[in-house]
Amino acid sequence: MPGVAFVAHCLLNQNSKTHGGARCPGIYSPLVEELRDAGWRLEQMPCPELAFTGLHRFWAVKEQLDTSAYRRHCRRIAAAVAGAIEVHVRRGDDVIIVGIEGSPSMGVHITSSDPDRGGRPEWPDGAGELSPGSGIFMEEIVAELTERGIEAPRAMGISHQLPGHDPEAERAALRDLMEAS
Amino acid sequence: MDADARCFRVALVAGELLNAAEGRVDAMAVLQAEEWGAIQLPAAEYPDEVAGPLLEQVAEQVEEFARHGYTLAVVGGRPGLDEALARVGVAAPPAFDPDTADDLVAFLKETCR
Numbered sequence: 001m002p003g004v005a006f007v008a009h010c011l012l013n014q015n016s017k018t019h020g021g022a023r024c025p026g027i028y029s030p031l032v033e034e035l036r037d038a039g040w041r042l043e044q045m046p047c048p049e050l051a052f053t054g055l056h057r058f059w060a061v062k063e064q065l066d067t068s069a070y071r072r073h074c075r076r077i078a079a080a081v082a083g084a085i086e087v088h089v090r091r092g093d094d095v096i097i098v099g100i101e102g103s104p105s106m107g108v109h110i111t112s113s114d115p116d117r118g119g120r121p122e123w124p125d126g127a128g129e130l131s132p133g134s135g136i137f138m139e140e141i142v143a144e145l146t147e148r149g150i151e152a153p154r155a156m157g158i159s160h161q162l163p164g165h166d167p168e169a170e171r172a173a174l175r176d177l178m179e180a181s
Numbered sequence: 182m183d184a185d186a187r188c189f190r191v192a193l194v195a196g197e198l199l200n201a202a203e204g205r206v207d208a209m210a211v212l213q214a215e216e217w218g219a220i221q222l223p224a225a226e227y228p229d230e231v232a233g234p235l236l237e238q239v240a241e242q243v244e245e246f247a248r249h250g251y252t253l254a255v256v257g258g259r260p261g262l263d264e265a266l267a268r269v270g271v272a273a274p275p276a277f278d279p280d281t282a283d284d285l286v287a288f289l290k291e292t293c294r
């Protein structure tokens with residue numbers, strides 16, 4: 001039975017992306033269509049970086065954002081989202097989370113990391129900042145759900161900003177996630 | 182860096198219209214075709230203690246788009262939205278509750294003029 005997909009903000013609003021990162025005008029249709037065709041309800045999560053570092057933010061790695069102030073900001077959003085997830089879990093809905101792989105905030109299995117990055121924003125293209133792990137918001141939403149006694153939902157990240165992105169593989173991964181309950 | 186494809190148009194959309202039930206306007210399909218981004222408003226089924234913090238986040242994000250001159254519109258609306266926007270100093274954007282997809286298309290086009 002179809003469930004509820006809590007999706008990264010930018011899946012429905014590419015305007016929230018860091019400059020240079022918007023892949024389409026507004027709604028990132030490939031995965032939205034996949035979810036809708038399967039009858040899943042979409043719930044959009046807020047973008048943690050948008051209101052904190054703004055539309056003109058630089059691309060950043062996890063270490064640059066991992067301050068106590070940003071953690072507090074993410075916890076506030078996580079509490080808001082967890083409240084909605086809790087409504088669905090308590091009534092027996094299947095819930096999944098779709099984040100953004102490679103993101104310092106929304107990465108599910110891949111985040112970006114470079115402990116030395118800072119100062120004047122000049123670094124070579126292709127710097128190897130991608131690394132295994134979750135982004136800061138994803139860590140906080142899992143912690144918030146755990147505090148509420150709710151098991152973290154199955155989750156995956158959109159891979160469209162990773163090198164070697166394979167749209168078909170991405171759609172197949174989403175189908176697998178939806179069907180894994 | 183890749184070319185950026187953003188549209189600079191953001192609609193604040195009732196949850197019930199983004200996940201449209203049979204017979205209601207499918208706002209997601211219209212926004213996709215008209216090339217607008219969406220910020221989802223909490224569905225009416227959420228109790229106030231759940232919807233309130235979500236609306237607060239919506240308002241903070243809208244404030245950032247408003248500050249940078251993005252075109253904004255409200256589709257369907259949500260009780261408490263105007264108050265949440267006022268708390269961050271943002272005037273309520275033009276709003277419309279469409280009966281048909283064509284009405285929504287016309288409203289979005291008019292908002293862009």
